[in-house]
Amino acid sequence: xxxxxxxxxxxxxxxxxxxxxxxxxxxxxxxxxxxxxxxxxxxxxxxxxxxxxxxxxxxxxxxxxxxxxxxxxxxxxxxxxxxxxxxxxxxxxxxxxxxxxxxxxxxxxxxxxxxxxxxxxxxxxxxxxxxxxxxxxxxxxxxxxxxxxxxxxxxxxxxxxxxxxxxxxxxxxxxxxxxxxxxxxxxxxxxxxxxxxxxxxxxxxxxxxxxxxxxxxxxxxxxxxxxxxxxxxxxxxxxxxxxxxxxxxxxxxxxxxxxxxxxxxxxxxxxxxxxxxxxxxxxxxxxxxxxxxxxxxxxxxxxxxxxxxxxxxxxxxxxxxxxxxxxxxxxxxxxxxxxxxxxxxxxxxxxxxxxxxxxxxxxxxxxxxxxxxxx
Amino acid sequence: xxxxxxxxxxxxxxxxxxxxxxxxxxxxxxxxxxxxxxxxxxxxxxxxxxxxxxxxxxxxxxxxxxxxxxxxxxxxxxxxxxxxxxxxxxxxxxxxxxxxxxxxxxxxxxxxxxxxxxxxxxxxxxxxxxxxxxxxxxxxxxxxxxxxxxxxxxxxxxxxxxxxxxxxxxxxxxxxxxxxxxxxxxxxxxxxxxxxxxxxxxxxxxxxxxxxxxxxxxxxxxxxxxxxxxxxxxxxxxxxxxxxxxxxxxxxxxxxxxxxxxxxxxxxxxxxxxxxxxxxxxxxxxxxxxxxxxxxxxxxxxxxxxxxxxxxxxxxxxxxxxxxxxxxxxxxxxxxxxxxxxxxxxxxxxxxxxxx
Numbered sequence: 001x002x003x004x005x006x007x008x009x010x011x012x013x014x015x016x017x018x019x020x021x022x023x024x025x026x027x028x029x030x031x032x033x034x035x036x037x038x039x040x041x042x043x044x045x046x047x048x049x050x051x052x053x054x055x056x057x058x059x060x061x062x063x064x065x066x067x068x069x070x071x072x073x074x075x076x077x078x079x080x081x082x083x084x085x086x087x088x089x090x091x092x093x094x095x096x097x098x099x100x101x102x103x104x105x106x107x108x109x110x111x112x113x114x115x116x117x118x119x120x121x122x123x124x125x126x127x128x129x130x131x132x133x134x135x136x137x138x139x140x141x142x143x144x145x146x147x148x149x150x151x152x153x154x155x156x157x158x159x160x161x162x163x164x165x166x167x168x169x170x171x172x173x174x175x176x177x178x179x180x181x182x183x184x185x186x187x188x189x190x191x192x193x194x195x196x197x198x199x200x201x202x203x204x205x206x207x208x209x210x211x212x213x214x215x216x217x218x219x220x221x222x223x224x225x226x227x228x229x230x231x232x233x234x235x236x237x238x239x240x241x242x243x244x245x246x247x248x249x250x251x252x253x254x255x256x257x258x259x260x261x262x263x264x265x266x267x268x269x270x271x272x273x274x275x276x277x278x279x280x281x282x283x284x285x286x287x288x289x290x291x292x293x294x295x296x297x298x299x300x301x302x303x304x305x306x307x308x309x310x311x312x313x314x315x316x317x318x319x320x321x322x323x324x325x326x327x328x329x330x331x332x333x334x335x336x337x338x339x340x341x342x343x344x345x346x347x348x349x350x351x352x353x354x355x356x357x358x359x360x361x362x363x364x365x366x367x368x369x370x371x372x373x374x375x
Numbered sequence: 376x377x378x379x380x381x382x383x384x385x386x387x388x389x390x391x392x393x394x395x396x397x398x399x400x401x402x403x404x405x406x407x408x409x410x411x412x413x414x415x416x417x418x419x420x421x422x423x424x425x426x427x428x429x430x431x432x433x434x435x436x437x438x439x440x441x442x443x444x445x446x447x448x449x450x451x452x453x454x455x456x457x458x459x460x461x462x463x464x465x466x467x468x469x470x471x472x473x474x475x476x477x478x479x480x481x482x483x484x485x486x487x488x489x490x491x492x493x494x495x496x497x498x499x500x501x502x503x504x505x506x507x508x509x510x511x512x513x514x515x516x517x518x519x520x521x522x523x524x525x526x527x528x529x530x531x532x533x534x535x536x537x538x539x540x541x542x543x544x545x546x547x548x549x550x551x552x553x554x555x556x557x558x559x560x561x562x563x564x565x566x567x568x569x570x571x572x573x574x575x576x577x578x579x580x581x582x583x584x585x586x587x588x589x590x591x592x593x594x595x596x597x598x599x600x601x602x603x604x605x606x607x608x609x610x611x612x613x614x615x616x617x618x619x620x621x622x623x624x625x626x627x628x629x630x631x632x633x634x635x636x637x638x639x640x641x642x643x644x645x646x647x648x649x650x651x652x653x654x655x656x657x658x659x660x661x662x663x664x665x666x667x668x669x670x671x672x673x674x675x676x677x678x679x680x681x682x683x684x685x686x687x688x689x690x691x692x693x694x695x696x697x698x699x700x701x702x703x704x705x706x707x708x709x710x711x712x713x714x715x716x717x718x719x720x721x722x723x724x725x726x727x728x729x730x731x
Contacts, residue, residue, distance in 0.1 A: 041521050112707045125707065132700050136687055162708060169710035175466065175524070176663045179656055180702025187696035302652075306532075309525055317521075344540045351529030358522055359514050 011217040013335040019223045019292070021331025022230035026285035027308035028315070028323035029237060030102070030278030036254040036318040037274050039171070043178035044109065046305020047185035048101045048279050052286025053296035054189065055097025056090045057202055064089060069201040069294065077207045086205050087225075090290070095283035101185075102279025106272055109181040113174055116268055117163030119156070126156035128184075141192070190298035202294045226288040233284050237277060238320055250274055254318065303347065307334075310354045316364030325365055329353075416577060418442055419570050433685040439569040443641055445681035447576035448474075448634050453661040453677030454583050454670065455630030460659065461668035461716070462596065463623035464603030465516070466524040469531025470658050472511075473504045473628040475650035477635020479538060480504070482550035482645055488543075493554040493640050497633070504632025505625045512624035516617060531655050539647040549646025553639045564640070572641050579637060580674075583630055587670055590626070599623055603668075653695070660702055666712030675713060 027049050034042040060066050064086060066076050078086055107121040108128075130151035134144045169177075190197045206225075210218040241247035249270045252260035261267050289304075290296055311330045315322025330350055337349035357365065396404065419439035422428040433441050452474060459467045480500035484491045491499075515526045538544045556564040562571040590596050598619040601609035610616050639645055657680055665676025684694035705712065 035521075039521075041524060109703050109707075113710065117707070125704065128700050129704055132697055135693065135697070159708075167710075169706060172460075172466065172663070172667060173706045173710035176659070177703050177706040179659070180699045180706065182699070183653075183656065183695050184699025184703065187693065187699060191693050191696060306525070306528065310529070313522060313525060345536070348533050348536050351526075351533055354529060355514065355526060358518055358526065362518055362522070 009339065011215040013339055014332065015214065015217050015219060015223060017332040017335035018328060019226050019331070020335070021311075021328035022227060023285050023289055023292075023327075024304070024308045024311045024330055025324045025327025026230050026233060026281050026288070027304060028312035028327050029234070029281045029320060031309045032312040032315075032317055032320060032323045033250070033274050033278050035312070037250060037271055038110070038174070040110070040174045040178065041309065042275075042278070043175065043305070044105055044182040044185060045102075045278065045282060046301035046308070047182050048098050048105065048301075049282040049286050049289075049305060049308075050186065050189065050296070050298065050301030051101045052094040052098035052279075052283040053290050053300060054193075054200075055283065056094040056287045056290045057200055057296055058097075059090050059093030060086065060203060060205070063093065066203045066205065069203045075204045075207070078205045079207075083205060087287075087291070091229075091284065091287045094287040094290075095280050098283030098286060099276050099279040102275040102282070103272060105181055105185075106275040109177045110174060111268070111271075112163055113169040113177060114268075115166035115168045117159070119160060122156040122159040122163060123152060126159055127152045130155055186298050186301065193298065197298060199295050199297045202290050202296065204294050206291060222291050226292060229284065229288060233281060234320075234324055237281065240277070241320060246270070246273055307347075307350050310350050313364055314354060314357055316366040319364070319366050322364055322366040329365070412581065416574060418577070419573050431682075431686075433682070435688055436685050437569070439573065441682065441685045443569045443572040443576060444638075445685065446678055447573065447580070448638055449658070449661055449681035450580055450674050450677035451576070451583065451634040451637070452631060452658045453665065453673040453680075454580070454587065455627045455634065456658050457662050457668070457670060457673035458587065458590075458599075458630065459623050459627035460662055461673065462591065462599040462603065463620055464599075465620060465623060466521075467527045467624075467627070468524050468655055468659065469527035469529065469534075469652075470627070470631055471650050471652065471655040472527075472531040472534040473507060473631030474635045474638070474654070475531075475534050475538065475647075476504045476507050476628075477501070477632030478639040478645050478649070479544060479550070479635070480632070481636045481639040482553045483544070485554040486552045487545060487550050493556045493636075496554075496640070497636050500636045501629045501632045504635070505629040508625040508628025509621060511628075512621045516620045516624065528652070528655070531650075531652055535647050535650050535652070538650070545646070547647060549644060549649075551644050553643045553645065555643060556640050566643070572637075576637050579633060583633070584670065584674075591670070595619060595622060657698065660698055663702070663712055664705055666714040666716060668716035669712070669714050672712050672714035672716070 027045070030045045030048065031042060034040060034045070061068055066086075069075075104120075104124060107118065108124040111117055112121050112125070127148050131144055131148035133151075134147040138144060193200075206222060208220050208222050211221045211224050212219055241250055249260070249265050250273065252263070252265050253267055253270045253274075257267060260270075289300075307330060308327070311326035312323050313326070314329055315324070315326025330353065333353045334346055334349055337353075338346040341349070361367075396407075399407070419442055422432045422438045432438060452470065455473075456467065456470050459465050459470070477500045480503045481493070481496040483489070484499060485493055485496055511527070511530050515523055518526065539547050544550070555566075556571075556575060558564060562574065564571050564575075591599075598609070598614050598616075601612070601614050602616050602619055606616055638649075658677075661676035661680040662673050663676070664679060665674065666672025680698070684697075709715075
């Protein structure tokens with residue numbers, strides 16, 4: 001008989017589950033918003049998160065010059081203003097990289113499928129396809145890059161000619177394109193990153209002291225930062241979507257694309273902004289993730305992405321508050337569940353919870369509504 | 376001539392070849408097809424043929440082992456997944472789960488917990504996978520398409536993690552000493568000679584093609600295309616959509632299970648790592664690359680996905696990157712796949728298919 005650890009560590013599990021849940025929620029927001037406007041499971045969003053963790057890594061090691069963690073020189077703890085500045089720099093780095101990644105992704109992998117492909121997407125696609133084509137003949141990276149650069153202009157011209165026809169792709173095509181770009185991004189990092197497929201250990205600049213005790217549980221400082229940061233980001237997103245003009249555009253497109261197009265909403269730019277916002281949220285989540293776990297890897301996004309999407313579906317996809325609720329429910333369920341059934345079943349629990357919820361509430365806990373519930 | 380025109384001209388012969396072929400007299404058609412099938416039975420010897428050999432040859436790996444371990448499995452899986460995704464329009468991202476169930480059932484009943492012959496494993500494993508399809512399908516097929524995708528993805532992971540955590544299923548170490556198929560006349564299914572496995576596997580592929588062709592042009596096939604094109608309209612016209620979706624799921628699962636049996640019988644050793652989630656995505660890539668809803672497209676897609684990384688060894692460690700890029704490019708420029716479905720090629724693709 002398993003030792004029923006859950007009674008002894010209930011509050012520990014609750015606190016860490018809540019914090020983990022908040023990270024899921026932040027990533028889930030990206031899924032939920034894109035789903036709201038495009039009806040698309042943006043599979044590549046998990047890689048946007050992954051890229052964000054690397055953005056944070058690059059900021060701290062390359063821009064701020066703190067070396068990667070190794071056992072001999074210990075933790076490069078900082079304090080006071082230096083610490084705050086470092087953390088803010090990391091956040092900005094992660095958000096920038098993720099946001100840019102999301103925008104490039106939208107322009108290259110989704111927009112051409114909507115029949116609205118433009119020159120930016122054509123150039124990126126042309127570069128990548130020339131790069132891959134040159135890999136047939138040579139494995140020399142610099143040779144490949146040179147060939148790709150030279151070939152970009154003529155190929156993108158050809159792509160533009162095809163884009164001009166403005167063909168709409170079926171719905172499945174979007175999803176496959178998402179899966180494809182997800183695979184390509186993760187593998188690109190795995191293949192051409194300096195440490196390839198290994199785990200990158202980030203330097204830990206924040207000393208993880210206990211801030212205060214809650215029901216006998218230590219609340220560490222990184223937990224507090226994650227909780228406050230996540231809630232701030234989510235509140236500002238909610239305010240943006242509900243109070244500003246652009247947010248109204250997002251809600252309008254989510255409700256009815258054709259009508260909002262007729263009424264003068266620039267649908268393509270609304271979609272781009274939605275991707276950008278989702279990317280920024282993922283970037284924030286990425287920075288907090290690296291703060292908590294001090295490591296990253298090329299495939300880190302996959303499982304977290306699947307779980308975040310699960311969280312979005314749990315709360316009701318297309319629903320911003322639902323993403324918050326779903327993330328927290330999932331984080332808690334995972335923590336309690338793995339203490340009852342054992343840690344090796346952790347990933348199974350998430351899916352079982354999803355299955356059970358969907359069987360009784362097919363549109364998630366809070367129902368679908370970015371604009372309104374859909375037929 | 377602009378690039379678009381070239382692009383168009385490239386795609387035209389594919390349809391014209393098929394229409395010219397179907398215009399031939401029946402006897403000629405059948406004998407041509409027969410010749411092609413016989414030639415395919417000799418596929419393991421193709422690398423010895425002068426020109427073809429240079430194209431098809433896989434440097435660094437024995438072609439016949441690529442044929443049996445990769446191409447055979449991928450073609451079967453693509454055929455099975457095509458029933459679910461292409462014919463019935465249900466997005467299944469956990470298809471590897473049924474493959475795993477087929478392989479594990481074979482392993483359990485021929486090695487781990489019983490000592491049954493391999494031939495008996497075929498019906499048992501196919502039945503077990505089909506029931507798994509029904510068990511998974513019953514609660515989930517009422518869900519809308521996108522939810523189905525994530526739930527099936529979860530299913531695939533659950534199967535793998537369960538196999539990984541359960542001692543009864545050999546845990547992470549896997550199951551060894553799975554029986555090979557029995558010797559039939561001159562065909563000795565050993566470890567060294569791969570040719571018999573290809574004869575067996577190709578026969579299985581032919582059988583599945585025959586089965587699916589019959590199904591496609593039957594009431595069931597018409598019901599599937601009705602469900603795929605417009606589920607509500609199909610329901611209104613009196614099609615029991617749930618029943619036919621469940622059938623699609625079960626038949627797809629059965630074919631996946633069959634591939635699992637063949638794989639387990641060939642390699643004789645399986646562990647949970649053989650059934651990673653990425654495999655599901657590669658199977659889906661095969662179906663979509665080839666042409667969703669077209670059986671022959673699925674075969675071509677399955678072949679390409681399995682064969683390309685072996686042919687172009689430069690790609691070997693970057694193959695997921697190349698596949699990712701290839702998927703995006705095919706979706707952007709040829710969203711119906713390499714060999715599109717007839718109705719789609721004829722422009723009957725429904726309007727308002729995508730949201731934006």
